[in-house]
Amino acid sequence: MKVLSIESATNVASVALCEEGMVQAERFLNIRKNHSEKLLPLIDGMLADADMDAEEIGLLAVSVGPGSFTGLRIGMATAKGLAYGWDLPLKGVNTLDAMAYALRGDLGTVVPLINARRKEAFGGFFVGGDERVGDYFVLNAQSIAERLQELGLMNPIFMGDGVHAIRAELAECMPEARFASPASVDNRAASVGLLALERYALEGEDDLKGLSPTYIRASQAEQNLKKAGAHE
Amino acid sequence: MTEKPKLLLALETSCDETSAAVIENGRIIRSNVISSQIAIHQLYGGVVPEIASRKHLENVLEVVEMALVEAGVDKKDLDCLAVTYGPGLVGALLVGVSLAKSLAYALKIPLVPVHHLLGHMYANLLSHPDVEFPLICTVVSGGHTSIIYWEDHGKMSILGQTRDDAAGEAFDKVARVLGLGYPGGPEIEKAALVGAENIKFPRAYLEADSYDFSFSGLKSSVINYLHKNKQNGQDIVVEDVARSFQEALMEVLVEKTLRAAKEKKVRTVALAGGVASNQALRLRMKERLEPEGIQLIFPEPVLCTDNAAMIGAAAYYLAGQGKVAGLDLNAVPSIPIHG
Ligand SMILES: [Zn+2]
Numbered sequence: 001m002k003v004l005s006i007e008s009a010t011n012v013a014s015v016a017l018c019e020e021g022m023v024q025a026e027r028f029l030n031i032r033k034n035h036s037e038k039l040l041p042l043i044d045g046m047l048a049d050a051d052m053d054a055e056e057i058g059l060l061a062v063s064v065g066p067g068s069f070t071g072l073r074i075g076m077a078t079a080k081g082l083a084y085g086w087d088l089p090l091k092g093v094n095t096l097d098a099m100a101y102a103l104r105g106d107l108g109t110v111v112p113l114i115n116a117r118r119k120e121a122f123g124g125f126f127v128g129g130d131e132r133v134g135d136y137f138v139l140n141a142q143s144i145a146e147r148l149q150e151l152g153l154m155n156p157i158f159m160g161d162g163v164h165a166i167r168a169e170l171a172e173c174m175p176e177a178r179f180a181s182p183a184s185v186d187n188r189a190a191s192v193g194l195l196a197l198e199r200y201a202l203e204g205e206d207d208l209k210g211l212s213p214t215y216i217r218a219s220q221a222e223q224n225l226k227k228a229g230a231h232e
Numbered sequence: 233m234t235e236k237p238k239l240l241l242a243l244e245t246s247c248d249e250t251s252a253a254v255i256e257n258g259r260i261i262r263s264n265v266i267s268s269q270i271a272i273h274q275l276y277g278g279v280v281p282e283i284a285s286r287k288h289l290e291n292v293l294e295v296v297e298m299a300l301v302e303a304g305v306d307k308k309d310l311d312c313l314a315v316t317y318g319p320g321l322v323g324a325l326l327v328g329v330s331l332a333k334s335l336a337y338a339l340k341i342p343l344v345p346v347h348h349l350l351g352h353m354y355a356n357l358l359s360h361p362d363v364e365f366p367l368i369c370t371v372v373s374g375g376h377t378s379i380i381y382w383e384d385h386g387k388m389s390i391l392g393q394t395r396d397d398a399a400g401e402a403f404d405k406v407a408r409v410l411g412l413g414y415p416g417g418p419e420i421e422k423a424a425l426v427g428a429e430n431i432k433f434p435r436a437y438l439e440a441d442s443y444d445f446s447f448s449g450l451k452s453s454v455i456n457y458l459h460k461n462k463q464n465g466q467d468i469v470v471e472d473v474a475r476s477f478q479e480a481l482m483e484v485l486v487e488k489t490l491r492a493a494k495e496k497k498v499r500t501v502a503l504a505g506g507v508a509s510n511q512a513l514r515l516r517m518k519e520r521l522e523p524e525g526i527q528l529i530f531p532e533p534v535l536c537t538d539n540a541a542m543i544g545a546a547a548y549y550l551a552g553q554g555k556v557a558g559l560d561l562n563a564v565p566s567i568p569i570h571g
Contacts, residue, residue, distance in 0.1 A: 036326055039330075040337060044337070069282065077292070077327050077330035077334070079334070080292070081335035082334045084296070084307075209297070212289055219280070220282065221280040222283070225275065
């Protein structure tokens with residue numbers, strides 16, 4: 001079965017066509033340009049290049065975050081419109097899971113990071129690139145190092161755009177830290193598509209209408225409201 | 233595409249209402265589903281853009297499907313899609329624009345981008361299909377206050393607009409300082425019903441020949457009035473303040489609209505936007521316009537608030553003019569109105 005996947009959780013806008021175990025086509029932009037202007041032309045161009053008809057696609061996949069709130073919503077609204085229009089199932093995949101999947105087989109602890117600003121990163125710990133240990137988090141470098149130690153996780157390899165934001169701090173806390181090459185580890189739609197195929201086979205589709213991004217952080221207004229409530 | 237679409241699905245997500253509508257031949261509302269977020273935003277005392285965007289994404293497809301089911305239309309039978317692309321909250325607009333683009337692409341039908349204000353104006357044509365151009369259209373809402381000379385489909389010019397707060401914004405802010413809650417328009421209107429106009433608030437007419445508005449001075453003088461009376465330990469009658477404020481704001485709206493109608497020699501004035509459902513405004517307008525032989529029209533209440541039917545009505549004519557979006561259509565948070 002062919003899957004069309006969308007990744008727009010960060011500055012990256014990427015779309016891919018995959019089949020079990022194979023990336024057939026992929027388009028990738030990391031130029032901080034507006035995802036809303038780029039995403040659908042990327043899909044249209046890729047389908048044209050691949051000489052592919054929509055009828056050949058069996059699954060839509062989308063990266064659900066964490067990441068940029070706006071980027072995630074553009075990607076998910078686009079995926080919902082396509083899935084609804086084409087009558088296809090939709091599968092959402094956690095962005096961090098998809099990133100770690102790209103390093104499946106690594107012998108250490110794979111730590112995908114997404115820039116969360118304020119010197120923090122969204123992230124997760126994966127053993128062998130597959131099995132997540134502990135919860136997803138949004139933490140600074142020091143706390144990430146402490147968390148790794150608490151969980152007894154060794155030999156971390158960091159990847160993703162969160163590395164750009166806190167690389168110096170990570171290297172300082174963890175002299176043993178490894179950093180994956182950006183050539184292989186930016187978040188890509190191909191990882192989202194391949195992982196979605198695996199999960200769709202196991203779990204089936206997601207609720208097309210109800211699916212919404214994994215924000216991890218509450219919005220500023222919700223945080224303020226909570227604070228105000230706590231003071232009363 | 234320069235043919236007018238028979239069956240059109242429209243989407244509106246520019247602020248705090250998620251709405252989808254099916255419009256037949258530009259005039260018949262087959263469905264107009266509106267999912268309001270007001271209850272959520274009331275917790276915060278106003279619209280929170282980030283929360284609005286999240287809710288739109290959670291609701292939009294459900295609302296689209298309800299609109300299709302209610303209209304008894306299969307999505308494969310649609311000829312055209314329409315969406316509000318601005319002005320509005322950019323994150324909220326992006327949900328509608330992204331979904332409309334990909335749905336139109338998947339269904340292989342054209343997408344018409346619609347200016348939100350134009351939608352409000354066209355709401356009048358849904359409620360009054362036989363109205364004749366030219367018109368003066370006064371748009372009064374949370375985001376806009378404009379007097380527009382509307383000559384025909386695709387032909388209009390802005391005579392004047394607000395230089396600071398929109399009228400609806402002034403309503404919301406004054407309602408907040410009066411402790412009347414959100415949204416402010418209906419709350420002020422309710423309070424004003426039992427209040428007396430016994431406080432003289434300023435009327436900002438600006439330059440003698442100007443059709444522009446300024447409501448920030450009025451808002452400030454309400455705040456000053458409350459402040460001064462509180463300091464002097466004097467009682468404040470909320471209803472009187474609401475009434476006096478509302479009268480001051482409306483007088484300028486009504487007088488400028490009347491002057492525009494006379495200058496352009498139109499026989500009809502149309503009210504549009506959320507504040508157009510204010511009964512007092514309609515009454516004041518009628519009182520001034522009818523003796524001059526000018527007819528006042530306004531949309532039915534459900535078409536005054538943000539809704540997708542009005543977007544679909546506007547899109548019907550835009551489609552006829554070939555105004556179709558490309559795959560790179562983006563949301564535009566602020567953009568002047570055009571034909
Ligand atoms: Zn509006």
